Amino acid sequence: MIYLYTIYGIFIFFATLFGIVIGSFLNVVIYRVPEGRTISKGHSMCMSCGHELAAKDLVPLFSWLFLRGKCRYCKAPVPSRYAKIESLTGLVFMLAAILHKETALWILNTDVYFIYDFAYYVLFVIAGAATIATMMIYHDTGKGFPGLALYALIPGILSTTLLTLYTKKIDWVLSLKYTAIACLISAIFVILCKLSAFITKAEYTKADLGMDMDFAGIMLFAAYLWMGHYDVGLITYLSYAVAYIIFRRAMKGRASDRYTGIIAAAVVVILMIIRYFI
Numbered sequence: 001m002i003y004l005y006t007i008y009g010i011f012i013f014f015a016t017l018f019g020i021v022i023g024s025f026l027n028v029v030i031y032r033v034p035e036g037r038t039i040s041k042g043h044s045m046c047m048s049c050g051h052e053l054a055a056k057d058l059v060p061l062f063s064w065l066f067l068r069g070k071c072r073y074c075k076a077p078v079p080s081r082y083a084k085i086e087s088l089t090g091l092v093f094m095l096a097a098i099l100h101k102e103t104a105l106w107i108l109n110t111d112v113y114f115i116y117d118f119a120y121y122v123l124f125v126i127a128g129a130a131t132i133a134t135m136m137i138y139h140d141t142g143k144g145f146p147g148l149a150l151y152a153l154i155p156g157i158l159s160t161t162l163l164t165l166y167t168k169k170i171d172w173v174l175s176l177k178y179t180a181i182a183c184l185i186s187a188i189f190v191i192l193c194k195l196s197a198f199i200t201k202a203e204y205t206k207a208d209l210g211m212d213m214d215f216a217g218i219m220l221f222a223a224y225l226w227m228g229h230y231d232v233g234l235i236t237y238l239s240y241a242v243a244y245i246i247f248r249r250a251m252k253g254r255a256s257d258r259y260t261g262i263i264a265a266a267v268v269v270i271l272m273i274i275r276y277f278i
Helices: 004-034 062-066 083-097 101-107 114-139 147-163 172-199 208-222 232-251 255-277
Strands: none
Touching: 004 083, 004 114, 062 101, 083 101, 083 114, 083 255, 101 114, 101 232, 101 255, 114 147, 114 255, 147 172, 147 232, 172 208, 172 232, 208 232, 232 255
């Protein structure tokens, strides 16, 4: 038992570190995507003095802490939000690892079950990272990018393909059935969001579409946790959709609308934590 807890602990620790690294990448995505800049080229630099940052200045989270939130070259304050996003992403990856700590056993066990579990974990962290980028871009600029939201929607749909495989009921026909259901309810989610905007005579923008697509996908993971109780999972998903739509319409046009994505994501995380302890 102690051996297993050691394996779980190592997995959670490195998952958290990896999340912090991904958080650093997300800072680049959040800053550059709204400006239409590439995220694969170009060097990071101080926003105050323009000095190109060296590798030692770019160690996620720890560089900011060691330099006490200041540029090494001009001593100008470096916004803490970069460290906060890296910490948040690390926290999400840590939570995902805790919720699916058995994923660590795929290295030690040839049982196909653990491979499916690992595949699900990978899909979840991809969707989680996409959601963080989506909600922060919306918070900063009010913009949304459906292409970015696909990184949450597609993994969410693919996670349902693993549903019967994950429960060791290897039935591809049934898996495809659940995949089709996931596509359908995701489409219904987005259509209802757009319909609610039409009914209330509110503008429905590309930013709205991007946000709605993202949460249609990430919520599939929360519903997935009810595997074996498919009716409960579906009710959970649809209930969230209704609450999300009402919340979006209530916040639209207000100054606090910029926090919509953050609050919606927090609710998903809370639902997943609650389910873990039930």
